[in-house]
Amino acid sequence: MSGREENQQLPGTGLIAILGAGSLGRLWAGYLSAGKVAFVPRHGSADVSGADSLSYRLQRFDGSAASVSIPWLTSSSEQPSVLLVTTKAGDTLGALESRLPELPCDTPIVLFQNGMGSQQAVAERWPRRPILAASTTEGANRPQQGQTVHAGRGETRVGALTDRARPFVKPVVQALAASGLKVHAEPDIRQRLWDKLIVNAGINAFTAILNCRNGDILNSRFYLERIDDLCAEIAAVLEAEGGRPLTPAMIRERIETVAQSTANNTSSMLSDRQKGRTTEIDFINGYVARRGQAHGIEVPVNQMLTERVQQLSADPEAGRPGNQNKPGAS
Ligand SMILES: NC(=O)C1=CN([C@@H]2O[C@H](COP(=O)(O)OP(=O)(O)OC[C@H]3O[C@@H](n4cnc5c(N)ncnc54)[C@H](OP(=O)(O)O)[C@@H]3O)[C@@H](O)[C@H]2O)C=CC1
Ligand SMILES: CC(C)(CO)C(=O)C(=O)O
Numbered sequence: 001m002s003g004r005e006e007n008q009q010l011p012g013t014g015l016i017a018i019l020g021a022g023s024l025g026r027l028w029a030g031y032l033s034a035g036k037v038a039f040v041p042r043h044g045s046a047d048v049s050g051a052d053s054l055s056y057r058l059q060r061f062d063g064s065a066a067s068v069s070i071p072w073l074t075s076s077s078e079q080p081s082v083l084l085v086t087t088k089a090g091d092t093l094g095a096l097e098s099r100l101p102e103l104p105c106d107t108p109i110v111l112f113q114n115g116m117g118s119q120q121a122v123a124e125r126w127p128r129r130p131i132l133a134a135s136t137t138e139g140a141n142r143p144q145q146g147q148t149v150h151a152g153r154g155e156t157r158v159g160a161l162t163d164r165a166r167p168f169v170k171p172v173v174q175a176l177a178a179s180g181l182k183v184h185a186e187p188d189i190r191q192r193l194w195d196k197l198i199v200n201a202g203i204n205a206f207t208a209i210l211n212c213r214n215g216d217i218l219n220s221r222f223y224l225e226r227i228d229d230l231c232a233e234i235a236a237v238l239e240a241e242g243g244r245p246l247t248p249a250m251i252r253e254r255i256e257t258v259a260q261s262t263a264n265n266t267s268s269m270l271s272d273r274q275k276g277r278t279t280e281i282d283f284i285n286g287y288v289a290r291r292g293q294a295h296g297i298e299v300p301v302n303q304m305l306t307e308r309v310q311q312l313s314a315d316p317e318a319g320r321p322g323n324q325n326k327p328g329a330s
Contacts, residue, residue: 215263
């Protein structure tokens with residue numbers, strides 16, 4: 001092991017800063033020790049409507065609920081020891097562009113985005129900073145204002161994206177594990193991101209297009225007529241990218257196992273559609289399509305799903321319940 005890979009202590013006094021005070025950010029903040037966590041305000045909204053903290057109720061997975069109040073980081077706050085980034089994939093680069101100039105170069109940054117593409121963009125933009133990625137199967141949502149629900153218990157794997165991040169993996173895992181959530185060091189975070197991307201690529205767009213819960217795609221003609229071609233495209237792109245090879249049948253099995261085990265879930269993409277928010281399609285099927293095109297691999301199903309979900313975003317009526325009669329969405 002080179003000197004660079006030896007564990008390095010986190011800088012500062014242990015404060016964990018979180019950029020992106022949404023569902024996942026509030027989940028982590030709520031489980032981490034009070035007094036050791038702060039939210040980073042959106043650039044230009046430093047006073048956050050005059051409030052110096054964000055208060056909400058966290059419903060924990062064990063059913064208990066707690067009132068949580070997390071301070072906003074201000075210019076007079078201590079420097080954070082680590083920055084967790086829990087913005088959506090499409091917002092991440094912009095959010096960091098505006099906030100990183102204030103952060104010392106040795107502060108580890110942990111990216112929690114689903115899909116792929118946004119993490120690479122950040123690592124390429126700041127190759128000399130310690131940039132890590134996390135792949136998490138924890139689930140959080142906000143059914144109403146002021147309430148955050150820990151809806152699914154999972155685990156979180158953290159690994160290095162840039163060389164500078166390697167010595168920080170273990171101390172970051174330790175710091176996050178203080179939450180009581182399951183956190184592990186991941187030697188091959190790229191593969192982990194792909195593993196999750198595969199499942200999201202086979203479920204999310206179908207649910208958004210069909211306007212249905214995860215399990216319902218399995219009985220839909222639209223899904224059944226396309227899933228084998230989709231899995232073949234993913235297998236070819238994964239192999240060309242140097243990932244652990246998987247056959248199309250293995251990919252389909254993974255997708256359908258998760259669709260069954262989360263049958264009653266509203267996927268994050270359908271939820272974004274229903275709320276009129278930008279989806280992460282460009283970082284899921286859109287990413288597979290872009291990487292396929294870069295390798296000269298034909299990716300018509302990934303391309304079609306990407307375009308269909310993009311069109312849904314442009315036409316808010318298309319994704320509403322009861323409006324499933326768009327051509328092809330059978
Ligand atoms: N929720 C979950 O269970 C899981 C989520 N993930 C991934 O985590 C990421 C976040 O998801 P989730 O928490 O659900 O999303 P949310 O939309 O709930 O949260 C994102 C937050 O980022 C904020 N934000 C956007 N731009 C900026 C900015 N420039 N500066 C500061 N804050 C900003 C948003 O503010 P505003 O609301 O004002 O726009 C919002 O509060 C996604 O990539 C998702 O795929 C992964 C696994 C599980
Ligand atoms: C696994 C799945 C599909 C569960 O809903 C998910 O990760 C998502 O909705 O984004």
